[in-house]
Amino acid sequence: MSARARDAERGSATAELAVVLPGVVVVLLAVLLAGVVGAAQVSCQDAARVVARAEAIGESGSGRSVDGNVSISREGDWVHVEVRREVGVLGVVVPVSARATVLAEPTSGKP
Template sequence: MSQARRDRGSATAEIAVALPALVLITVVALWGVSVASVQLACTDAARSGARAAARGESLPAVRALVARAVPTGAAVEISREGDQAQVDVTVQVRAPGATGLAPLTVRARATAVTEPGVATG
C-alpha cells in the first residue's frame, strides 16, 4: 500500500478535530468583546449619572438617565451624601450557551463632587 493511500482522509479527520476548538475560541473571543462593550457602556452611564447628580438633578431623573444607557437588567444605585454623588451600575453578562461558562458580573462606579448649594439625599 502506498503512503498516499494510507494518508487519505487524515486531513478530514484533522479538520473534524480542530474545527470545534476553533469555533469555541471564536465564540469566547466574541463574548470577551461583548463584555468589554458592556463595561464601557456601564462606565459611561455611571459617569453621566454622577455628573447629573452632582449638578443637583433629582435622583429619579438620574436613575432614568442611567437606565437608558445600560443593558437591560442592570442594577443602578445612586447616592448623594455630603459633597459627593455616587452612581454604581452592576449587570451580569451571560456567556454563550455552548461554552458552559458562568456569567460575568460587570461593575462600574463613578463619583463626582456636588456643586455648591446641592442638597443631599
C-alpha cells in the same frame, strides 16, 4: 509518490480538521464573549459617569433610563453611583459593574 502512499494518507486532512475544529470554535466564542463583556463594561462606566454628573448638578431621577441596577449615594459633597448589570452570550452570564464619584456642584440661592 506511489498509489499505496496516497491511499494511506487519504482522509488525514478530514481527521485533522475534526480534531482542531472544536478548539477553534472555543477560541472564537471566548473572543466573542470578551468583546461583548468589554463593550458592556464601557457602557456601564459611561452610564455611571453620566448619572453621577447629573446627580451632582441636581438633576435627580437620571438613573431611571439606565439599563441595569443603579445605586446612588451621597457622602457630604460627594456623589457615588454604581451601575450593575449582567451580560450573556450563548448561556454564559457575566456580571459587570462600574462606579463613578463626583463632587456635587454648589447650589445657589437664586431661583
